[in-house]
Amino acid sequence: MSAASGVVARFGLAGGGAALRVRFIGVIVFQLLLMAVFTLARPRFASWDNLQSVLFTAAILAMAAAGQTLVVLTGNLDLSVGSIMGATAYVVFDLTGTMPALGPWVVLIAVLIGLVLGAVNGFLVTTLQIPSIVATLGTLSVYRGFVSFYANAKEVTVGELPPWTRSLAAARVLGLSSYVWIAVVLVIAVGVMLRGMPWGRELYAYGSNPRAAYYYGLSSTRIVVTGYIGAGIIAAVVGLLLGAQVGNINSLLASGIEMQVLAAVVIGGVSIWGGSGSVYGAALGAVVLATINNGLVLLGVQEYYRLLFQGLAIVAAVAVDALVQRRVLRATRRRSVGVAA
Amino acid sequence: MTGDPRPPRLRISRVSKHFEAVRALHDVSFDLAPGEVHALVGENGAGKSTLVGVITGLLEPDGGEVVLNGRPVHFRNPLQARAAGVAAVYQDPNLFPHLSVAENIATGRYPTSGPFLDRTTMVAQARARLEDLGFPLDPEQLVAGLTVAETQFVEIARAVDEDLQLLILDEPTSALTPGEASKLYDVVERLRAEGTTVIWISHRMEEIRELADSITVLRDGEHVRTAPAAELDDAEMIRLMVGRSVVLEQVARTEPLGPPRLEVENLTDPGVFEDVTFSVAEGEIVGVAGLVGAGRSEIAQAVFGLSPHLSGEVRIDGEPVVPRGPAAMVERGVAYLPEDRDAEGVIASMTIASNIALPSIRSLSRAGFMLRRKERELAARERTALSIKGEIDDLVSSLSGGNRQKVALARWLATEPRVLLLDEPTHGIDVGTKAQVHDMMRELARVRRMAILMVSSDLPEVLAVSDRVLVIARGRLVADLPIAEATSERILTHATAGAAR
Numbered sequence: 001m002s003a004a005s006g007v008v009a010r011f012g013l014a015g016g017g018a019a020l021r022v023r024f025i026g027v028i029v030f031q032l033l034l035m036a037v038f039t040l041a042r043p044r045f046a047s048w049d050n051l052q053s054v055l056f057t058a059a060i061l062a063m064a065a066a067g068q069t070l071v072v073l074t075g076n077l078d079l080s081v082g083s084i085m086g087a088t089a090y091v092v093f094d095l096t097g098t099m100p101a102l103g104p105w106v107v108l109i110a111v112l113i114g115l116v117l118g119a120v121n122g123f124l125v126t127t128l129q130i131p132s133i134v135a136t137l138g139t140l141s142v143y144r145g146f147v148s149f150y151a152n153a154k155e156v157t158v159g160e161l162p163p164w165t166r167s168l169a170a171a172r173v174l175g176l177s178s179y180v181w182i183a184v185v186l187v188i189a190v191g192v193m194l195r196g197m198p199w200g201r202e203l204y205a206y207g208s209n210p211r212a213a214y215y216y217g218l219s220s221t222r223i224v225v226t227g228y229i230g231a232g233i234i235a236a237v238v239g240l241l242l243g244a245q246v247g248n249i250n251s252l253l254a255s256g257i258e259m260q261v262l263a264a265v266v267i268g269g270v271s272i273w274g275g276s277g278s279v280y281g282a283a284l285g286a287v288v289l290a291t292i293n294n295g296l297v298l299l300g301v302q303e304y305y306r307l308l309f310q311g312l313a314i315v316a317a318v319a320v321d322a323l324v325q326r327r328v329l330r331a332t333r334r335r336s337v338g339v340a341a
Numbered sequence: 342m343t344g345d346p347r348p349p350r351l352r353i354s355r356v357s358k359h360f361e362a363v364r365a366l367h368d369v370s371f372d373l374a375p376g377e378v379h380a381l382v383g384e385n386g387a388g389k390s391t392l393v394g395v396i397t398g399l400l401e402p403d404g405g406e407v408v409l410n411g412r413p414v415h416f417r418n419p420l421q422a423r424a425a426g427v428a429a430v431y432q433d434p435n436l437f438p439h440l441s442v443a444e445n446i447a448t449g450r451y452p453t454s455g456p457f458l459d460r461t462t463m464v465a466q467a468r469a470r471l472e473d474l475g476f477p478l479d480p481e482q483l484v485a486g487l488t489v490a491e492t493q494f495v496e497i498a499r500a501v502d503e504d505l506q507l508l509i510l511d512e513p514t515s516a517l518t519p520g521e522a523s524k525l526y527d528v529v530e531r532l533r534a535e536g537t538t539v540i541w542i543s544h545r546m547e548e549i550r551e552l553a554d555s556i557t558v559l560r561d562g563e564h565v566r567t568a569p570a571a572e573l574d575d576a577e578m579i580r581l582m583v584g585r586s587v588v589l590e591q592v593a594r595t596e597p598l599g600p601p602r603l604e605v606e607n608l609t610d611p612g613v614f615e616d617v618t619f620s621v622a623e624g625e626i627v628g629v630a631g632l633v634g635a636g637r638s639e640i641a642q643a644v645f646g647l648s649p650h651l652s653g654e655v656r657i658d659g660e661p662v663v664p665r666g667p668a669a670m671v672e673r674g675v676a677y678l679p680e681d682r683d684a685e686g687v688i689a690s691m692t693i694a695s696n697i698a699l700p701s702i703r704s705l706s707r708a709g710f711m712l713r714r715k716e717r718e719l720a721a722r723e724r725t726a727l728s729i730k731g732e733i734d735d736l737v738s739s740l741s742g743g744n745r746q747k748v749a750l751a752r753w754l755a756t757e758p759r760v761l762l763l764d765e766p767t768h769g770i771d772v773g774t775k776a777q778v779h780d781m782m783r784e785l786a787r788v789r790r791m792a793i794l795m796v797s798s799d800l801p802e803v804l805a806v807s808d809r810v811l812v813i814a815r816g817r818l819v820a821d822l823p824i825a826e827a828t829s830e831r832i833l834t835h836a837t838a839g840a841a842r
Contacts, residue, residue, distance in 0.1 A: 217671025
């Protein structure tokens with residue numbers, strides 16, 4: 001047994017093992033390093049105000065990343081997450097403007113929209129067998145196009161938003177934004193579901209080895225579709241929260257966020273090949289990303305440097321994952337060579 | 342060998358090759374004369390494919406050497422072998438379906454004019470070569486539209502070169518019709534006349550009789566005999582192929598057989614297998630023997646719902662079932678263990694406990710959440726019962742092949758299926774673990790009352806474990822032998838005779 005597989009065996013964990021744990025610790029170390037550097041360079045980084053702002057950005061990103069994790073674990077992608085967020089926020093708040101009586105039911109409407117849009121993604125990927133990157137690239141445009149059409153170049157203004165959503169967005173609990181707490185609860189809930197429910201186990205099993213999952217009698221369609229539906233619902237709810245915070249909502253809300261969300265998931269160690277990683281890692285990845293963005297702004301770094309740095313972090317994270325993946329594969333292969341050439 | 346003063350075209354000298362605990366080739370030596378057709382025979386797993394791999398540079402031998410025309414050669418890959426005039430054509434053609442026939446034939450040796458591909462020359466060369474060989478295919482059509490036989494001819498056209506020294510054909514006729522096969526014979530005759538040596542790997546006696554000048558028999562990775570074809574009759578060849586060094590013990594059964602659990606009637610998958618009828622009783626292990634490619638695995642897979650074009654009837658415990666897919670069949674109490682454990686059998690990146698519990702996760706949960714303590718208890722119990730090496734929290738990727746197979750079996754102990762379909766259950770597993778897996782199978786059948794259908798290429802295994810042996814040849818059930826009447830010779834005679842159309 002090689003050192004690598006030995007370590008892997010000792011730290012065994014469902015769906016990731018030592019690789020996951022080492023990777024997680026690596027991200028924490030990277031985050032601490034970032035914070036140290038930024039604090040030394042700009043002491044203002046460590047101010048309570050600034051950290052709160054970092055956490056707020058991270059909260060939105062972490063929630064969306066939690067949804068994305070459900071899809072990436074199955075070995076797929078959801079590029080339409082930003083469009084689902086924007087579409088839900090616009091449609092729901094447009095409805096509340098005309099029908100204030102809806103009250104908290106708006107959340108249910110958002111969930112329904114997310115469910116349908118997620119199910120469409122899942123249908124395209126499973127039943128029609130379209131590669132997920134293409135399918136969701138398509139729905140990214142379709143969903144966004146639908147909002148533009150629906151919005152007809154108009155905005156939903158702050159006044160149309162239900163007051164309670166505005167006060168929720170502004171609320172503070174124990175000194176932190178309510179959104180940070182919502183994100184913590186959501187991430188833990190998804191984590192507990194993935195770990196504790198049969199459905200979560202199937203998600204990991206399928207992502208890790210679709211062929212074997214098939215022979216186990218698991219339904220790939222059900223697994224992938226539920227992943228997309230989960231991601232859609234979470235994206236819809238996050239869209240609502242983002243809309244409530246922004247106030248004036250146009251049809252471009254949250255456009256382009258899918259890259260940030262994917263970056264968070266990947267930096268957090270969720271394997272882009274599926275089957276490995278955790279929602280906590282993805283949330284941590286969101287914190288790292290938020291820290292990078294905030295720190296570089298404080299340093300007065302130009303926008304393109306920020307993009308450069310963010311891109312490097314993503315590539316480095318995936319390179320590390322590829323390395324881990326190769327090691328695991330090598331250990332697998334070495335022990336399984338058959339008689340046949 | 343003979344008094345021929347010329348060096349042999351190819352000399353295999355003391356070649357050995359191991360895969361982990363499995364000895365694939367051991368101290369194999371023999372010579373091939375220039376311009377002869379040399380049949381290489383042996384049971385499945387005798388080491389033929391491994392030997393081909395060693396000759397073509399696909400595999401590196403642990404010891405010994407390969408000598409071509411008197412010069413030792415060490416090909417690092419099949420491309421180097423090709424450059425030296427050694428080519429192999431396998432059962433499953435490896436071509437580029439989206440490219441044309443001419444492009445496939447020219448791969449790696451494209452004619453150019455300046456920096457550009459010379460299409461006209463490429464097509465002309467391909468056409469000339471195909472006509473030379475007697476299969477006039479259109480060189481400009483895509484390989485994707487060809488029949489299996491045609492793709493095989495393209496492969497051969499690709500292999501045949503002006504300076505071809507040695508051509509290896511691995512079961513070349515298994516997918517061919519008689520007419521196509523006789524075309525292939527013509528090509529081989531022509532190559533022989535031109536002085537090319539041909540290694541012909543086959544299980545079909547009549548082919549060997551028709552073509553071979555000499556015959557080499559391999560058994561369990563060892564060289565048994567090389568002789569002129571005239572000196573070996575069929576019975577002697579089969580005897581040499583099966584004569585055994587390893588004997589697996591039978592264990593007499595005390596438990597009675599129950600009523601039929603799995604009944605299959607007139608099962609047909611067009612072009613794969615036809616009109617197969619058999620049954621497996623409660624508590625019974627039925628072995629399925631036959632040559633590689635005869636359609637054995639496909640029958641097991643069809644019962645598990647993996648063939649879309651199936652006709653015929655399948656009954657589980659007397660109830661008709663439509664094998665529509667694995668999920669439906671698992672629900673009906675049918676479990677299937679695929680041959681390729683790592684790619685299809687276990688989820689290597691998950692722990693032993695998770696793998697064992699995976700088919701049972703619904704019964705191990707309450708109110709939608711899994712009861713981790715129960716899951717671990719189950720895994721720990723099965724781990725002990727099967728003496729799986731490693732802790733239940735270890736990843737399956739850290740286990741050896743034998744232990745992975747035990748994990749794969751363990752999960753079915755937990756769900757207790759009614760019918761268990763096993764495909765090469767001990768493929769690539771060392772002898773000690775093999776016996777343990779056999780004991781488990783007996784326990785599953787006799788004590789836990791499952792009906793087990795076991796596809797195996799390992800004849801001693803079939804004889805040691807089965808209560809009855811089905812022999813499949815060319816997609817047809819050609820014999821249904823009670824274990825008392827089954828011998829290696831009889832099984833092999835049925836398997837090879839059935840193969841002779």
